Amino acid sequence: MSLETRTDDGWATTRFVVLGFGTAGYACADSLIQAGAEHLVVLDDRDNEALREKAVILETLGATITLGPGSTAELPKDVDVVVTSPGVPPHAPLLAQAAERDVPIWSEIELAWRLRDPANAAPWLCLTGTNGKTTTVQMLTAMLRAAGLRTVAAGNVGLPLLEAVMDPEPYDVIAVELSSQQLHYTYSMSAHSAAVLNVASDHVDWHGSLDAYAKAKGRIYENCQIACVYNVADKATEQLVMDADVIEGCRAIGFTLGTPGLSMVGIVDDLLVDRAFIEQRATSALELAMISDVTPAAPHNIANALAAAALARAFGVPATAVRDGLRGFRPDKHRIAQVAEVAGVNYVDDSKATNPHAAQASLLAYEHVVWIAGGQAKGATFDELVIAARERLRAVVLMGQDKQVIAEALERHAPDVPRIVVEATDTGAMQIVVGEAAKLAQVGDTVLLAPGCASWDMFANYGARGDAFTEAVRALGN
Template identity: 90%
Template sequence: MRTRTDAGWDTTRFVVLGFGTAGYACADSLLQAGAEHLVVLDDRDTEALREKARILETLGATITLGPGSTAELPKDVDVVVTSPGVPPHAPLLAQAAERDVPIWSEIELAWRLRDPANAAPWLCITGTNGKTTTVQMLTAMLRAAGHRAVAAGNVGLPLLEAVLDPEPYDVIAVELSSYQLHFTHSMSAHSAAVLNIAPDHVDWHGSLEAYAADKGRIFANCQVACVYNVADPATEHLVEEADVIEGCRAIGFTLGTPGLSMVGIVDDLLVDRAFIEQRSTSALELATIGDITPPAPHNVANALAAAALARSFGVPATAVRDALRRFRPDAHRIAHVAEVAGVNYVDDSKATNPHAAQASLLAYEHVVWIAGGQAKGATFDDLVIAARRSLRAVVLLGQDKAVIAEALERHAPDVPRIVVESTDTGAMEIVVGEAAKLAQVGDTVLLAPGCASWDMFANYGARGDAFAEAVRRLG
């Protein structure tokens, strides 16, 4: 296996915190890199974990599972590698910080495990919403240009697998969450983008400011382009605060007419005024809005961000256009389910926070909005204020439906709303039935919950599937 020859993996004493998918990948990669002193800790103890433990123990790792396993940091440790779901205030991480023991994310480990002779550049993307779609669009553009590229990180291939592939990639499109960025220190992306900043995961980070700062870590040591959202000043501020490689440029993306060093929209064209020699006086056509499916404003913004990163890597305009024409987003992302009795039904179950739900709502003229679930401490006042003119009616379900109902009462008291109290498996059929009664011909019934799904469903996909099945029965 290709590894850095100067890393000293054999003498470094590692602790891997967490033994889920990320933790197992980290431990396995360290062992393959030559680590001889490796301890893995997890408070869970299941047969599946014990089976994985037996595999790594045969390779020399020490695995400790069960309650209390992560309560105390071992005395002899040089580096802690933590799984992304573990918050910084967890006891073991707090002890590591007190003892000045370096803490690495899986992303930090992947960066350090790259082969310096064949290291693929990273094009990195983060943001509260739109990361996965944008990374997938970017990967499609890179491949259309003939590059051996892969989507990795928080989506697609695990990043450790991507960097250790025996056949090196030309470039890696990397989706990064705020969790992953928090303990990432030495990464130096070719180019990076922050799509947007909105309240999310504040319970993990401690404050919105800390959450935004962790998102901004993606720009540290950036080499060619820091891509920001012109409509979101917080993202531009992160660029301004970043310590980048000399010569790295700030590149904006906008749904309006682009200024110098931006990509944006002129009439119905996506254009580039950032990566052409004549950018002070002209723009290069990349694609049309009609090339994007669906052409909702926030999805057009995703396409522009992807195009900016692709162009920073030298992808020609024709490859940007061809990739967008072929690209279709994953399921449960503003997906058209059916038209029934002149009403369109759209599944955006992936809209798991108010910012994402608001973007989805504003893409339609008249909406019967289906919302609710676990709000994760979020508020809905700004969403209701922004979208109230589009709201035909609202149907609410789930654990925190009252939070949304209260925001509607404050800012849109005249909008009809139905509250569905049922929490069993048939609740979505009731919800869709009520929405159908409220909708008029030409309206859109939109599942954009603005909340997590775990109170009633296994995940947002199961919630979207239940919605689609209920719509089919309605038809």
């Protein structure tokens, strides 16, 4: 079956099943209808007023929507393609049945790539990684805009990618953030350039193993055209480049917090420099920006800036636009955000650090830390983090469902670090947590919310957790 463009008659005759009717599922179904699909079934085990309202819209356009418990238990007999939402794991019954029957399974990203209009298709600059994806893609978007390009951040952040590719006014280039779940069922994509920031244990419950998770990340490099950007400090990312089947002539480009070698971007003195995209790279480096242009100038955020710069330079963005993009960029809330200084103690909200790898990067940015941690660990372990950060830990305040997992890692590797366990889980729990942290902190310390865990056991999302922290800190100041 060949579905090359959104004008191909195959869209009308192909029988599609869309699995999941959340934001991604609705976007998939709506885009398929726009493309001319006439045989479309949407399935979701959930059933609520918001979903029913969306269902009425699509049913009016000819789709069949089935909601409620058991709706996804069995794959319809007559189906040519299943388009799945990223929240549905591969072991879900309907996807298992599709695999057994050799029915193609597409991600929303695969669908978006196939729906591009070849006559006006914008190149994709793609990015993934365990941590730092959103910040880096937003930095990249700022650089592209500083170069005068019409662009947008899309995919796992910002505009849904399907909306970006279906826009009647084509973009010059799209900055695409991709999760491992989105990449798992993506096959045809051929990025202009792509980057993997890092690979650490996360979403193992979804993928089944760390190896499967890493391989899903590596799909971003497949068919890459110009540059595969990897993290020199993370050998797994370089191995993914080596394993990828790329377009002939595509280059491997490293980013490093050290002095860059040939075909790398990196740091010289207080400058971000390029030894990859200049003719004299064998003997020279081009200044891109100053470290002080990066906000915040924490080591892992400087690495993010270098990765974004590598993708931008691969697309031909001038050095001045890299600098101007970084100078104008500010990270979203809850990403190493300075909240306040109270009684000589700095309070920082990094609620977005929802796994140990992200929390470790945050902890290593400060000299003396009272660490607030805990939540849903998603099967992760904290031994490596504690070993790396123990010399910086003034104390630890633990909360949430899997606090004992972190407590045990501390007992094994940092038994002398004081720790407080907060049992409360109600809406006032964060005030108790911050109060305990304030008692343990000394002048010059940083109280850091970097939970290393998901937030859903106590909060609606990581944003709500960060807001509760901010509110508690301000109350402390008052």
